[in-house]
Amino acid sequence: MREYKVVVLGSGGVGKSALTVQFVTGTFIEKYDPTIEDFYRKEIEVDSSPSVLEILDTAGTEQFASMRDLYIRNGQGFILVYSLVNQQSFQDIKPMRDQIIRVKRYQQVPVVLVGNKVDLEEEREVSPSEGQALAEDWGCPFMETSAKSKTMVDELFAEIVRQIDRLIDLSKKKKKKNSSDLLSVSSSLGLCCGQEAFGGYVAEAKRGGLISTCIASRTQGGFSPRKKKNNT
Numbered sequence: 001m002r003e004y005k006v007v008v009l010g011s012g013g014v015g016k017s018a019l020t021v022q023f024v025t026g027t028f029i030e031k032y033d034p035t036i037e038d039f040y041r042k043e044i045e046v047d048s049s050p051s052v053l054e055i056l057d058t059a060g061t062e063q064f065a066s067m068r069d070l071y072i073r074n075g076q077g078f079i080l081v082y083s084l085v086n087q088q089s090f091q092d093i094k095p096m097r098d099q100i101i102r103v104k105r106y107q108q109v110p111v112v113l114v115g116n117k118v119d120l121e122e123e124r125e126v127s128p129s130e131g132q133a134l135a136e137d138w139g140c141p142f143m144e145t146s147a148k149s150k151t152m153v154d155e156l157f158a159e160i161v162r163q164i165d166r167l168i169d170l171s172k173k174k175k176k177k178n179s180s181d182l183l184s185v186s187s188s189l190g191l192c193c194g195q196e197a198f199g200g201y202v203a204e205a206k207r208g209g210l211i212s213t214c215i216a217s218r219t220q221g222g223f224s225p226r227k228k229k230n231n232t
Contacts, residue, residue, distance in 0.1 A: 002051055
C-alpha cells in the first residue's frame with residue numbers, strides 16, 4: 001500500500017484544520033483554535049488503489065512561519081488553502097507556493113489550490129475566476145470547498161494523491177528514458193571499439209582533463225577499469 005505525505009498550508013483561520021478533520025473523522029470543528037502542528041493518518045482508495053495519507057496540518061500564524069521549510073522539505077504534495085471570504089488570505093497563499101518551489105528546488109510540485117468556505121457565498125471576496133486563473137498560472141488543479149457542508153472535501157484529498165502519482169510516474173518515465181539513452185550510447189561506443197555488444201560496454205566520463213575509460217568485459221570479477229590521460 002503506497003503512502004503519501006501531504007502538507008496543508010494557508011493563513012490562520014482559513015479552515016485548514018476544519019478540512020482535515022472533516023476528511024479524517026467526518027466531523028466539523030465549529031470553534032477556531034489556532035494550530036501549531038497536527039498529524040493525521042487515514043487509509044483511502046483512489047481510483048481503485050489503496051492508499052495511506054499522512055497529513056500534516058500546519059500553523060497558519062506568522063509566528064510559526066519559520067517552521068514551514070521543514071514541513072515542505074518532508075512533504076510530497078501540498079494543499080494550499082485560502083478563505084474565499086478573505087481576500088488577504090488569497091494574497092498570502094502566493095508566497096507560500098514560491099516557498100515550496102524554493103525549498104524543493106524544482107518547478108513541478110504536486111499542489112492543489114483550494115478556496116474554502118464556499119458555504120458563505122454571500123460574504124465572498126474572492127471570485128471563482130480569480131482562483132481558477134491563479135491555478136492555471138501555477139499549472140495545478142483548483143477546487144472550492146466547504147468543511148462545514150463537506151463539499152468537495154473527499155475529492156480534494158483524492159486529487160492530491162493523483163497529483164503525487166502523476167509526478168512519480170513522470171519521474172519513472174524520465175529515469176527509464178535516461179537509462180535507455182545511456183545504454184544506446186554505451187552500445188554504440190562498444191561496437192566502435194570492437195567490443196561485443198552483449199559482453200561489454202565502454203563508458204567515458206570527462207573530469208578535469210582526464211577521460212576515464214571503463215571497458216566491462218565478461219569476467220568472473222566483473223569489469224576492469226582502465227584510465228588514460230587525455231593528450232588533447
